[in-house]
Amino acid sequence: MRQILSAVAYCHKLNIMHRDIKPENILFADKSISSPIKMIDWGFAAQCLSNHIFTSIVGTPYYVAPEVLSGKYTKICDIWSCGVVMFILLSGSPPFHGKSNKETLEKVRKGEYTMNASVWKNISSAAKDLIRRMLEYNPERRITAEEALKHPWMNLHGSKNILIADPNVSAKLGQELIKKFRQFKNSKLPEL
Template structure:
């Protein structure tokens, strides 16, 4: 551990581990407040792309530090072997666990409560020219007060710095990745809208909209983008919710809603309460 880190924070038990490092619980030696410390072993970063992601994530988090729905960074420490990032502590089950453990599907009001916070975080990122590029339930955390915190910006990119706001590179996760990423074309920040639409579909249906027996088959289903609403599953889902899903999961990016447009959609504005389809006109 860095001497400056152990001066500012007391490192406690391990909370989890990933490909390049370990997450610990820690608390401030000054305030006593609890945080999470993500310790990354730089000696495991043999790929230059991995090193770039590790360097980029704390810079992006520092830029996004004014959003209540994005994980906040509270300290950054580095020595020859490690990078230590002190962040918000989110011990409540993440959205993946909530979906997995949920008895049946979410009600529209429950889904909208989570979804609207997620879209607020995405909208904030996009206003600052940042695309997350790996929106998935595993990266949607919750703090002790139940507030949503979007996390893991290792795949994020500054699209505002690119000519025309376009990006390249295959990133993302099966089920949630947008078709234009898989096609190898340039793409814009609306890849995050597609991913958020997949999450909303899963919360309302209990199954993903595009899937296969293998990752390759799942990618093929995503590329086809044949959005369906099986009657048995969607019988009780409102026309407003399905309207929003169609406009988020549009293969035609020019017709896909922006984050701000999603937040203004009647289903989101109403908090998931069903309303007359005439209001959608």
């Protein structure tokens, strides 16, 4: 998440928004365990000058911000997508999921999600707080990429890879997440 948010912060400083941040657009640069990530598929990217409000509806339903669906948004929509990615990375499932595009998009429009106790019991309160701040429904109150990089959760483990640095990460939790990732990967992703 640190690398993803660093890339978003860099782009936002240059007044560029990605508009389609999702796991499929985040790749490892190489096969090493410490590989940096690369953000790809800049086809929906746009330059966003200071007071310009965007109206075109683009993105992928699971990750699109509610204000994009309303047709009135700015670069902060990327932070919502980052929040969805972090939610998936920590739980193995998306916060907004439906059986169809229409159902998924309706859940996104409402912006209501839960952090089920059984799935989230091993996730720190700091991680949950960062997700809540990235999935803030009101874009004017949503955390920025720069602020997210300074969030306490980011500082808990420094710049180390948590899976390498923290011996307390259980094998059971890892296996559960792998199972959920596979289920999520095999589910049909709706398109806008």
